[in-house]
Amino acid sequence: MTLFTDDDLRPEPSTPPERIRPKRSVIVGWSFVGAALVLTLVLALVPAPYVIEQPGPVFNTLGTDQPVGSPPSKDAKPLITIPSQTTYPTAGSLDLLTVSLVGNPDSLPSWIEVASAWFTPSKAVLPVDDVFPPGTTTQQSDKENAQLMVDSQQDAIAAALNDLGYTYPQEVVVKQIIKGSPADGVLRVGDEVITVNGVHVPGVQTLRDLLKANGAAKPAKIGIVRDGVASTVEITPEKSGPTVIVGIGAGMHYTFPFDVMIQLNNVGGPSAGQMFALGIIDKLSPGKLNGGEHVAGTGTIDNEGNVGPIGGIRQKMYAAKDAGNSWFLAPQSNCDEVTGHIPSGLKVFAVKTLDDSLAVMKALTSHASTTGLPTCPAS
Template identity: 40%
Template sequence: MMLSGVLALGLGIAVGTVPVPYVIESPGPTFNTLGQSQGSPVISVTGRETYPANGNLDLTTVYVDGGPNGPVSILGAFTGWLDGTKSVYPEELIYPTGTTKEQAEEQSSVAMTTSQENAVASALNELDIPFGQQLQSAGLSDGSPSEGKIEEGDVFESINGKPVTSLAVIQEELAAGKGAPATVVVRRAGEPVTQTISPKDNGAGRYILGVMLKYLFTFPFDVKISLDKVGGPSAGLMFSLGIIDTVTPGDLTGGKHVAGTGTITPDGAVGPIGGIQQKMQGARAGGATLFLAPAANCDDVVGHVPDGLQVVKVENLAEARRAVELSGSGQDTSALPVCTSN
């Protein structure tokens, strides 16, 4: 009887350690964009006057177990399901099949770098500080209508005679043309090249050139963001707010503890992110009382807000800045937009 009990226990332990194709997200640490990390300022600016800022503008993070980060056991997945602060997802919902750890880390690093550049651009746009901005081809999508006409490295100068100052210019011209051929001028090896391209419908009613684009910025001063072992694009919004507070007089937060998350585009649009429930938990545990959440994440916010945390729905940087300023000035924030169930 004792032997069978030992065998049963051993079998249970063995089964509990069997890896399963799931990913577990749990609350990670927060980092104050107005503070320091490993002895260095998270945000440092050279070439422009800066102002010391009090309070917190915390970016939030998520620990991710499973997938390319290492296997999750049956026991680990089961305990994750029972833990209200964690979320468990099938691996394929988070990572494409076959993604290696090296690939995941590289993608995360590239996304972080892009988010930092976009954060500087959006902050300068919000402050009406001029800077240089161009769009460069980073390659073509499969079946692209620009095949043989646009090359990697081409810099877009105009479309249908309108200077390309942002992605919105291209999108608006293609939408107005409703599939009509577009005249595109790019600069290649220092020389202008003119091409006529017939955009295609992407299946969702939008016309596209099938070109993957990246921004090239020329900023009037240098912004360095130092944050080790944090990747992905979701800190963009909080970087933007941190930059604004650093280069403007006074305290944006009024000394309050604010946290948030969200991707950012150069024109200040705030986009959705993953793991928002864990980020709200991490923010509250870190002391935040106000949390900025992307409007596109509202379905995951409703019903999961920790006690003592006010969550404000934001769609762009201007709304986020207003919310922080309102809170920092001690005014009533109860009328700020919130997430509601549909």
């Protein structure tokens, strides 16, 4: 038998349990996790002051107004129609390319979208102010791009018809005068510019070249027609960077011998001009201009056949490759952006004029070597 004293039966005093503190490394680790979660949330929600350029829809100028690769549509219309003229069968494609823009001043992309685009070769990140100058609304930008598309179509028709040997009235017209410029008070909106120093002016580029040749040291004699009356005025150009200007916005006015209708909605800007011109030439010419090949390209064009630089050319090369093209016509003045960024399997020709592009078409048609044709180097 076990005996207990009163003291033995009293419960022992309780002691509080020992608290185990987490290691310092664990605290630091969870702090980083929390900070990362907050940062991720911020990046996902806070808009970035950038927009993202990425490849947009591709359209075959020899086909319909539906994007290449889209399901057949009963509403599709021929992209180029020339109703009053004999047109000829075509083959392959002459693709024009577009760029889609993610973001605008009213709806900017998130930092996560921007960060992802930085590491995607087919995308480009641009400051929003470079694409939408301060004070320019999205609606104003869309309206301007729509007008540029209309003007580029007119210039493309002119370039094609001039190449095919058609004759028709085409005038260089003063469309804007900069206040305080050398032309202010001398020229008027609506004046037709005929000559510079006695040399005929067939297009805006020739006007620029002749003024540059005149220089800023002496007056240029400019022949004009105003309200049907011919006269000559003198204007001394002023230097503006590497060139000289008189302070006018000049454009073209055409009276075409027949209608050429281009059906392409919801696409803006002037960069499809070259491919419109090639598509028109192909439709109005016997044979297959591209030899039945799939050719893509980009570049502005004027009535004299000069091919000019455009934006978003890297994205357009990826769009061309994804649409199944092996050949690409790029403005020579864009080669610095092309070199080092050409997708595998795409050969890029450098063209300055419509004649350069037609030389590529001739080589493809005759299955001749393209080795001697100017290209943008791959690297």
